[in-house]
Amino acid sequence: MATNSISRAAKNPINFSARNVESQKKPIISRYLSFSQSTISLQKLSLVKGYHISRKLHNTAVFNVLETVESRSGLVSRTRDPDNVVNTEKPTILVSEKLGEAGLDLLRTFGTVECSYNLSPEELCAKISLCDALIVRSGTKVTRQVFEAAKGRLKVVGRAGVGIDNVDLQAATEFGCLVVNAPTANTIAAAEHGIALLASMARNVAQADASMKAGKWQRTKYVGVSLVGKTLAIMGFGKVGSEVARRAKGLGMHVIAHDPYAPADRARAIGVELVSFDQAISTADFISLHMPLTPTTNKIFNDETFSKMKKGVRIVNVARGGVIDEDALVRALDSGTVAQAALDVFTEEPPPNDSKLVQHENVTVTPHLGASTKEAQEGVAVEIAEAVVGALRGELSATAVNAPMVPPEVLSELAPYVTLAEKLGRLAVQLVAGGSGIQSVKVVYKSARDPDNLDTRLLRAMITKGIIEPISDSHINLVNADFTAKQKGLRISEERVVADSSSDYPIDSILVHVSNVESKFASALTDNGNISIEGRVKYGIPHLTCVGSFGVDVSLDGNLILCRQVDQPGMIGRVGNILGERNVNVSFMSVGRTVKRTKAIMAIGVDEEPDKDTLKKIGEVSAIEEFVFLDL
Ligand SMILES: NC(=O)C1=CN([C@@H]2O[C@H](COP(=O)(O)OP(=O)(O)OC[C@H]3O[C@@H](n4cnc5c(N)ncnc54)[C@H](O)[C@@H]3O)[C@@H](O)[C@H]2O)C=CC1
Numbered sequence: 001m002a003t004n005s006i007s008r009a010a011k012n013p014i015n016f017s018a019r020n021v022e023s024q025k026k027p028i029i030s031r032y033l034s035f036s037q038s039t040i041s042l043q044k045l046s047l048v049k050g051y052h053i054s055r056k057l058h059n060t061a062v063f064n065v066l067e068t069v070e071s072r073s074g075l076v077s078r079t080r081d082p083d084n085v086v087n088t089e090k091p092t093i094l095v096s097e098k099l100g101e102a103g104l105d106l107l108r109t110f111g112t113v114e115c116s117y118n119l120s121p122e123e124l125c126a127k128i129s130l131c132d133a134l135i136v137r138s139g140t141k142v143t144r145q146v147f148e149a150a151k152g153r154l155k156v157v158g159r160a161g162v163g164i165d166n167v168d169l170q171a172a173t174e175f176g177c178l179v180v181n182a183p184t185a186n187t188i189a190a191a192e193h194g195i196a197l198l199a200s201m202a203r204n205v206a207q208a209d210a211s212m213k214a215g216k217w218q219r220t221k222y223v224g225v226s227l228v229g230k231t232l233a234i235m236g237f238g239k240v241g242s243e244v245a246r247r248a249k250g251l252g253m254h255v256i257a258h259d260p261y262a263p264a265d266r267a268r269a270i271g272v273e274l275v276s277f278d279q280a281i282s283t284a285d286f287i288s289l290h291m292p293l294t295p296t297t298n299k300i301f302n303d304e305t306f307s308k309m310k311k312g313v314r315i316v317n318v319a320r321g322g323v324i325d326e327d328a329l330v331r332a333l334d335s336g337t338v339a340q341a342a343l344d345v346f347t348e349e350p351p352p353n354d355s356k357l358v359q360h361e362n363v364t365v366t367p368h369l370g371a372s373t374k375e376a377q378e379g380v381a382v383e384i385a386e387a388v389v390g391a392l393r394g395e396l397s398a399t400a401v402n403a404p405m406v407p408p409e410v411l412s413e414l415a416p417y418v419t420l421a422e423k424l425g426r427l428a429v430q431l432v433a434g435g436s437g438i439q440s441v442k443v444v445y446k447s448a449r450d451p452d453n454l455d456t457r458l459l460r461a462m463i464t465k466g467i468i469e470p471i472s473d474s475h476i477n478l479v480n481a482d483f484t485a486k487q488k489g490l491r492i493s494e495e496r497v498v499a500d501s502s503s504d505y506p507i508d509s510i511l512v513h514v515s516n517v518e519s520k521f522a523s524a525l526t527d528n529g530n531i532s533i534e535g536r537v538k539y540g541i542p543h544l545t546c547v548g549s550f551g552v553d554v555s556l557d558g559n560l561i562l563c564r565q566v567d568q569p570g571m572i573g574r575v576g577n578i579l580g581e582r583n584v585n586v587s588f589m590s591v592g593r594t595v596k597r598t599k600a601i602m603a604i605g606v607d608e609e610p611d612k613d614t615l616k617k618i619g620e621v622s623a624i625e626e627f628v629f630l631d632l
């Protein structure tokens with residue numbers, strides 16, 4: 001298999017023969033610059049306001065991928081409905097619950113911000129089709145109806161806090177809407193509230209306060225219990241749980257924890273013993289809940305689990321109301337199994353006025369105040385504003401809840417391969433003959449890297465996008481790529497092949513096989529009947545390097561004409577003349593053949609799309625046996 005390549009366009013001034021890491025990186029780095037410049041206004045704002053932009057919003061590496069993925073990722077606001085009231089290029093961001101000013105300021109530098117609080121579900125659905133982003137806290141239910149009503153315009157839902165149980169993630173994913181949260185800024189506030197509830201419950205602070213305000217002086221009624229030396233079980237040893245543990249240890253408590261996913265070394269470092277669920281609840285004097293509400297944790301505290309607890313246990317819940325069966329808790333309080341409870345969260349918020357739990361004399365309640373400190377709200381607002389702005393720019397967010405989180409350094413390295421992946425997908429689907437539906441695609445990554453050190457989710461998503469978008473009206477992005485592929489019955493399998501090259505580069509080549517289809521260009525089929533195309537990144541630029549069994553070398557830019565011809569002199573000139581006469585500029589040309597003077601493939605990169613007549617003329621060249629025009 002010989003490859004004979006002539007490059008007419010000086011696309012890359014770098015010495016092509018030198019396999020030099022620095023020179024390979026140059027084109028990518030120069031492309032970062034425009035993006036780092038575009039971040040300056042946000043950086044200035046953060047400095048002037050004195051806010052620390054905590055995550056890597058301004059990371060040039062991330063923006064490089066934006067440049068590559070932007071407008072293809074579908075996370076970027078770019079379409080405008082002519083009926084929209086707002087008809088500017090600025091995205092519209094609806095904030096449906098109170099958000100800190102610092103976050104609003106940040107959002108206003110980027111889009112048109114509308115703050116509309118206490119919307120009914122109907123009002124939210126009516127507004128949402130005019131919005132590119134929605135920012136909520138725990139009080140807004142972002143249901144499937146909301147995504148349906150958005151009519152494809154909503155690109156991102158930002159949850160200004162941790163728990164995303166009020167967002168229908170499945171629906172978000174199906175509609176290709178990214179969901180991001182602000183997982184770190186309210187941790188301390190929630191932990192402090194947990195400790196406040198623990199201490200005030202143990203000393204009957206709320207009940208005694210109400211009694212005094214009612215004119216009473218009941219010193220014997222409100223004798224409390226001490227915390228020191230008591231066992232506290234932390235259920236859910238994540239960010240909040242760990243901070244509660246630290247503080248409880250400072251109060252002299254013996255702290256144990258249950259969390260099936262928590263690393264033992266983190267627990268050890270804080271001096272906490274990780275134990276089983278049953279051990280935790282049966283030995284604790286106090287139990288503090290810090291797990292998310294999921295199908296597994298829903299009503300995990302119920303009649304059965306309360307019955308396993310030490311008689312007279314005291315329970316704090318600043319996680320989610322739904323993790324407790326509230327009727328069962330009332331029964332446990334009435335029977336004395338649970339002596340007291342302190343609750344910040346409820347299954348239904350606000351709970352009904354006649355809630356037995358809220359009215360129970362041994363229960364202390366607060367109206368979901370865990371995250372409500374000035375500091376936490378400012379922090380959360382900035383954290384979510386950064387994430388939403390990043391998502392609207394096309395950035396793959398570090399706090400994405402329903403999309404792969406790809407670290408910036410990985411993004412930066414994979415950027416040219418992301419473009420290559422999408423282009424190979426687009427090429428592959430265009431090579432399929434009309435009527436033969438694609439069902440199975442195999443992607444083979446050749447790489448010298450350890451498989452654990454190569455994250456291909458982004459590449460798979462982009463290949464899927466490349467395959468599906470040209471043949472459907474689906475708008476594919478990283479969020480819904482896998483879902484849409486599955487829905488369309490498209491199976492994409494991946495395989496790694498070890499390359500014996502340098503592991504400095506993440507990938508040597510990407511090979512896309514489409515099985516059991518007919519091709520418009522028979523030469524793209526390999527002996528086993530699969531359409532097969534291979535691409536590589538050379539000097540930062542994606543190249544097509546193999547079509548069927550023919551090696552070629554053409555940069556994937558603009559449009560491509562593939563011709564199969566009898567390998568004989570003068571073919572390049574003949575086709576070049578036809579294109580030149582019609583003012584179609586050739587950017588790249590490459591000839592690949594299997595055996596001399598038999599058959600060859602000519603891959604011609606063209607800047608303009610040749611008209612039908614030009615293509616017909618190419619087809620009429622006697623030695624040309626088949627040809628296809630491909631739109632990249
Ligand atoms: N009341 C409020 O205003 C606030 C409530 N929260 C809630 O607190 C909870 C914890 O938040 P973070 O610590 O930030 O989240 P996190 O994700 O850091 O921690 C949650 C932990 O729960 C663990 N977990 C999951 N399933 C579990 C199970 N079946 N049993 C035991 N542990 C399990 C996870 O492994 C994780 O370590 C969330 O539900 C969040 O919504 C958070 C902030 C404020």
Ligand SMILES: O=C(O)C(=O)COP(=O)(O)O
Nearest residue numbers: 137138139161162163371
């Ligand atoms: O962050 C969380 O999970 C919270 O529960 C905080 O909720 P909020 O933003 O105060 O409605």
